[in-house]
Amino acid sequence: MxxxxxxxxxxxxxxxxxxxxxxxxxxxARAGRSGxxxxxxxxxxxxxxxxxxxxxxxxxxxxxxxxxxxxxxxxxxxxxxxxxxxxxxxxxxxxxxxxxxxxxxxxxxxxxxxxxxxxxxxxxxxxxxxxxxxxxxxxxxxxxxxxxxxxxxxxxxxxxxxxxxxxxxxxxxxxxxxxxxxxxxxxxxxxxxxxxxxxxxxxxxxxxxxxxxxxxxxxxxxxxxxxxxxxxxxxxxxxxxxxxxxxxxxxxxxxxxxxxxxxxxxxxxxxxxxxxxxxxxxxxxxxxxxxxxxxxxxxxxxxxxxxxxxxxxxxxxxxxxxxxxxxxxxxxxxxxxxxxxxxxxxxxxxxxxxxxxxxxxxxxxxxxxxxxxxxxxxxxxxxxxxxxxxxxxxxxxxxxxxxGGAALAAIGLISFVGVVQVLPSLVGGLYWRGATRWGAIAGLVVGFSVWAWCLFLPSFGQGAIIPVSVFENGPYGINWLRPEALFGIEKIDPLLHALLWSMLLNAVAFFVGSVVTFPAPIERLQGAQFVNVFEHSTGARAWTQSAAEAEDLLIMSQRILGPTEAQQIFAREAARQGKAGYLPDVTPDFIQTLERNLAGSVGAATAHAMIGQFTQGSSISVEDLIAVADEAVQIMEYSNRLEAKSAEQERTARQLRDANEKLTALSIQKDAFLSQISHELRTPMTSIRSFSEILRDGDADPATVERYSGIIHDEALRLTRLLDDLLDLSVLENGQVTLNIQEGSLKTLLDRAISATEASGRRLSIRRIVANENHLLNTDLDRLTQVFINLISNAEKYCDAEAPELKITLRRIGGRHVVDFIDNGSGIGKASQRVIFEKFSRLSDHRKAGGAGLGLAICREIMARLGGEIVYLPGQGGAAFRVTLP
Amino acid sequence: MALKLKPLQFLARSSYRQRRLRDVAGMLPIIGILLLQVPLLWPRAEGQSLTTSAMIYVFGVWILLIALALYLSKAIRNDAPELGEGQEDVD
Structure with missing residues (x-):
């Protein structure tokens, strides 16, 4: 046995x-071989x-x-x-x-x-x-x-x-x-x-x-x-x-x-x-x-x-x-x-x-x-x-x-009758544009109630939930409401009886409810998209001009889709619009795409509500719908080519606008460059000159002499550093630099960068979330370390949080490794984000920072020479830089 | 409105065949529903058993429908342009 x-x-x-x-x-599937x-x-x-x-x-x-x-x-x-x-x-x-x-x-x-x-x-x-x-x-x-x-x-x-x-x-x-x-x-x-x-x-x-x-x-x-x-x-x-x-x-x-x-x-x-x-x-x-x-x-x-x-x-x-x-x-x-x-x-x-x-x-x-x-x-x-x-x-x-008795065996078909209550709303919704929300609600509620009363509750047995007297005489003696003989029609098989009545009443309620109510604009829009899905899959837009800020939307999407995917969506859209970075213009089309992506995670209703919070009052109205429809009918026939062309033009215009803004900002800076550099050179020079004059006159006590010569020394050092930076930058910009290619692991590089910045006494706590620190790099290691040092010391200097913290993460995006440096300070304003990589762009006038505003400019040049990239990453809750490794 | 196209009235032979095949595909469930109700109409003498014949009939119709669907699924070409829509899905 x-x-x-x-x-x-x-x-x-x-x-x-x-x-x-x-x-x-x-x-x-994860390896991409889901064939x-x-x-x-x-x-x-x-x-x-x-x-x-x-x-x-x-x-x-x-x-x-x-x-x-x-x-x-x-x-x-x-x-x-x-x-x-x-x-x-x-x-x-x-x-x-x-x-x-x-x-x-x-x-x-x-x-x-x-x-x-x-x-x-x-x-x-x-x-x-x-x-x-x-x-x-x-x-x-x-x-x-x-x-x-x-x-x-x-x-x-x-x-x-x-x-x-x-x-x-x-x-x-x-x-x-x-x-x-x-x-x-x-x-x-x-x-x-x-x-x-x-x-x-x-x-x-x-x-x-x-x-x-x-x-x-x-x-x-x-x-x-x-x-x-x-x-x-x-x-x-x-x-x-x-x-x-x-x-x-x-x-x-x-x-x-x-x-x-x-x-x-x-x-x-x-x-x-x-x-x-x-x-x-x-x-x-x-x-x-x-x-x-x-x-x-x-x-x-x-x-x-x-x-x-x-x-x-x-x-x-x-x-x-x-x-x-x-x-x-x-x-x-x-x-x-x-x-x-x-x-x-x-x-x-x-x-x-x-x-x-x-x-x-x-x-x-x-x-x-x-x-x-x-x-x-x-x-x-x-x-x-x-x-x-x-x-x-x-x-x-x-x-x-x-x-677990025989009662269960019969439940299969009973449960079927319950779920098919969705059918009228489903089929009606797919083929009839006139179907409305209230119609669907009415149909579902009526159908479900009939099912529960005529089939589900009786399935527990006569007298179990519904008393036997109700089966015989109806509730409160209302004869035509008997669970197995609605409207007095008897002797039908109970399952068929329930199926027939629930479907019939459900469909009637659905139809009547739809006909007597008026749908909201968004319903009409969705209705058209569902019923005519084969004519236009992409469809009309559900949003008009909106006041939403791209950065706010990015922050929200990151919390639902995860940072990598959300950033990809934003970067793709920005690239489509011809912009660099992660913040596209918030167009209605973009909001639509974003909403669908969110809907894949949390469902359409929630996604719509979330987006709605940012675009308050800018959802469509009936007039918009009519306008869209009119436009569509007139234009559809021959507008495709025109549209493509105008999109192209829009892209170019956007690029030009961007370039223009940048040029304007730069030219202001270029004007400032000369005065800036003479200022930068003059300030240390002035103190060196005046203190050395005092020393030359020779009537100071030894303590003062020591203090003054200390100042002279410090200022001379500052001058040297500034000149070094300028020299470095000009070498990099002219492409005369020779790279010293070596192999090394990311871990050693980060270790080196962190210990190099430790000298000045640590105020900043560093959290490294680097999954694969032993990732091997084949590049100019000293130059890359220089970039890292710069970013860490920037965070050290400028992070204004009470307990400053720097998060360093390594991830893989689109086949390349990127290292993110994210601090918890107040970040960099949107207007400043585009100029921080330019020369002498120091945002605040921190004299104590002691730099001339050349650090990030040098970083950008280095990364360009190495075949990588450094960009500002918006929407991370603090200043954040993304270094794409070569 | 110079570019407005007149809808085509007559199709080439192969496209015409495709459209008729699609009509068949659309009719298939209706044919199925009708054929599968036939045993309900069979006359029945007192004490005569129809179970085995009904069984053979139903399974026969079933296999016929499957064979037709198989033929149609091979014969109907996939209309690529229609399937290529919904840009965000086509990566």
Missing amino acids: LTYNVLIAVALLYVVFLFGIAFFAEKR WVSSPWIYTLSLSIYCTAWTFYGAVGYAARSGLEYLTVYLGPTIVMLGWWWIVRKLVRIGRSQRITSIADLISSRFGKSTSLGVIVTLIAVVAATPYLALQLQSVTLSFAVFAEAGGTHWTQADLSRAALWVAIGLVVFTIVFGTRNLDANERHHGVVIAIAVEAVVKLCALIAVGVFVVWGVAGGLGETLQMIDASAISKWEQPAGRWVGLTFLAGAAFLCLPRMFQVLVVENVNENHLSTASWAFPLYVMLMSLFVVPIAVVGLNLMPSGSNPDLFVLTLPLAEGWNVLAIFSFLGGFSSATSMVIVATIALATMVSNHIVVPLWLSSRGAGAVVAGDIRLVVLLSRRISIAAVVLGGYIYFRLSG
């Missing part, structure tokens, strides 16, 4: 294998999370109870995928162009980035999905129990709960490790996708293996199996037409609306062309999944003792026949179905809960200044992790409370 321990060992090994392959895929991870086959296989444990085990039980009706659950999605040209293609296109993170985000984004809609859809999804998660936990624990039984021990309820708890913990760990690696939901979870693809193969192979075993191993061939079916109870199957049509519709609609399906279908989609492969490969997959269900059910009914649970035939049949290895394989199939579903569903729900409930709450609790006050990235990640744990915990609690 198979020992239970072997099963545990196999399951654990399998889990380790999944972790390994997910880790491997993440690593490959086969993002193939259409992996995409198709990841769609198979539609087939949960409920379909793996439950389909056989379903077939044993109601004949071929189980097929509807697969036929619905088949039809949706065959018709991908209609809906799915549009969904994916919108998902990509609007950077949609979840189904709640899609609905919220379509109806004017509304926070309340996001919350409603999230709540519906969570309520509908929790029982479903419980069902998965139940199926895994029941399959454990089957093996324990076979090994001779009978499992009690406590054993089941304990197993469920361990499974839940394992799932939480996996999901947190691979599901919250990166914040941007658009950056796709390669590890998770590859793991569920592997699980998809395992579950398909397992079910087919059991099927082949049953047909050819037990029944004795195809013909015999068909005869057996004809002889069995299933042959008496008489399909009610209403259920057949209704369930096919329900399954198809759920395929589009389930949060987990939306996650794999839209969010994790890498390439729209994959849909064309999935359009036939996914139907093939579910066809194969359902091929052997009836034979297994019939043979099970024949062979197994009466009263055994048909839901577990897939396991118990091989076990009863003594095929232990097959049984274990089949167990792995069921295990895969359950875990892959839970993982993806949890990621999808956690994203929704975190983006639409936790983060908005956190932001509003922090008041208006929250956007610039804290590190939002950590908050979002943390809230996602907590949400993941909470969602799985919710499933576990439901499992405990419901007692």
Whole structure:
């Protein structure tokens, strides 16, 4: 007899294998070689999370109870995928162009980035999905129990709960490790996708293996199996037409609306062309999944003792026949179905809960200044992790409370009816520009209430939540509100009854609500972009002229996207506008791009609200919309070339303007240069002359002589230094310098620079966050050290914080290494940022600083000679310089 | 408005074929829905079992639909310009 321990060992090994392959895929993706991870086959296989444990085990039980009706659950999605040209293609296109993170985000984004809609859809999804998660936990624990039984021990309820708890913990760990690696939901979870693809193969192979075993191993061939079916109870199957049509519709609609399906279908989609492969490969997959269900059910009914649970035939049949290895394989199939579903569903729900409930709450609790006050990235990640744990915990609690009985088995379809309440708003939003936010809210609330009243609450049993008297006479004796006979129409199948009424009332409320209300401008804009996504993906702008400062926006984006990515976006835009550095002009287009990038991390509603804080009052109005539309119609036909040209001109003009401003500033400086240099030379000269005159007259006491000659010496030194600097600069500028190329590590360079600046007594504390200090450089080390010394001593001199601190970080950006020197002082004003690298540009008149304002000019020349760069990095909370290493 | 183009009324043979293939792709789910409801209409004599025949019929239709979708996915060319939009995504 198979020992239970072997099963545990196999399951654990399998889990380790999944972790390994997910880790491997993440690593490959990070190295930029995601080739086969993002193939259409992996995409198709990841769609198979539609087939949960409920379909793996439950389909056989379903077939044993109601004949071929189980097929509807697969036929619905088949039809949706065959018709991908209609809906799915549009969904994916919108998902990509609007950077949609979840189904709640899609609905919220379509109806004017509304926070309340996001919350409603999230709540519906969570309520509908929790029982479903419980069902998965139940199926895994029941399959454990089957093996324990076979090994001779009978499992009690406590054993089941304990197993469920361990499974839940394992799932939480996996999901947190691979599901919250990166914040941007658009950056796709390669590890998770590859793991569920592997699980998809395992579950398909397992079910087919059991099927082949049953047909050819037990029944004795195809013909015999068909005869057996004809002889069995299933042959008496008489399909009610209403259920057949209704369930096919329900399954198809759920395929589009389930949060987990939306996650794999839209969010994790890498390439729209994959849909064309999935359009036939996914139907093939579910066809194969359902091929052997009836034979297994019939043979099970024949062979197994009466009263055994048909839901577990897939396991118990091989076990009863003594095929232990097959049984274990089949167990792995069921295990895969359950875990892959839970993982993806949890990621999808956690994203929704975190983006639409936790983060908005956190932001509003922090008041208006929250956007610039804290590190939002950590908050979002943390809230996602907590949400993941909470969602799985919710499933576990439901499992405990419901007692894991037969009540759970029926929950699959009930939960489907709950999630498809999103369908009217979804389809209406995609194809009808007149749909409004209030319409969507009305439809969702009505549909959800009908579902809860007619199907969800009654599913706990008559008298459990709703008293029996209400079923018979209606609430407060209102007869037409009876949960299973709304409006007095009786004798419909309860599931169909709820589906029919909820969909009907939902759609009516949606339509009426949309027609009688007037949409806000942003809704109309989003509506046009969604409905006409194939005509203009880039779309009209949602912002007009704004008062936002680029630097403020940069500070905020850094807190959400992380410094590297935010700086890249800003630098790219600045380069597009023909400007150097990190601060582009804040154009409406730029704000739009930025908002979409933020939406990929925190959802459309939150991103819009955050940007809104900076651009108060400059969002679009109806007049703007009309103006944009008029313009568009007139210009569209022949303006493309003109537009390109004018963009070009604008770029040139901007460059010219920049250059002009710089020249003006410079020419003022050049004028000042002569007076400056004579001043710089004269001041020490004057004191040298006057003190040496006193000494020449010779009537001073020895102490005074010593003091005066000290002064003379100091001033002479200052002169020498100034002349040295001038000489150095002119050599560098004329390109006569010879470089002394050596190899050395960054660490030694920094050590040298820091110890060289220590001589003057340290006031400044230095924090080095250099990940790879041993990074080897091949350049003129002395010159580079000179740059470092200059930057450190500048911070020493000019940083005006109470406890001055300098942060030195090394990172890799775009294939090059950069070293950032960031202090915590008050930084450099925007106007001064462009001149600090010029000669004699000393910002304050710190005499004590003792320099002539040549240091940074020399640094810039050195870096140019070495093939690197030094720039000022705005928006870091202090003065910050970025040295790009050669 | 000198540059305004008249919409094309007639297409070359291959583009014409492409458009009709797309029409087929659009019709496919509707064909599927109709064919899959057919067993509900089958006449049924007292005590006669239709389960095996319905099963064979449904799976037959299923395979036919998959084969058609496979053919269409190979035959329809991907319209590159339409897919190249949304500049920020194309890096």
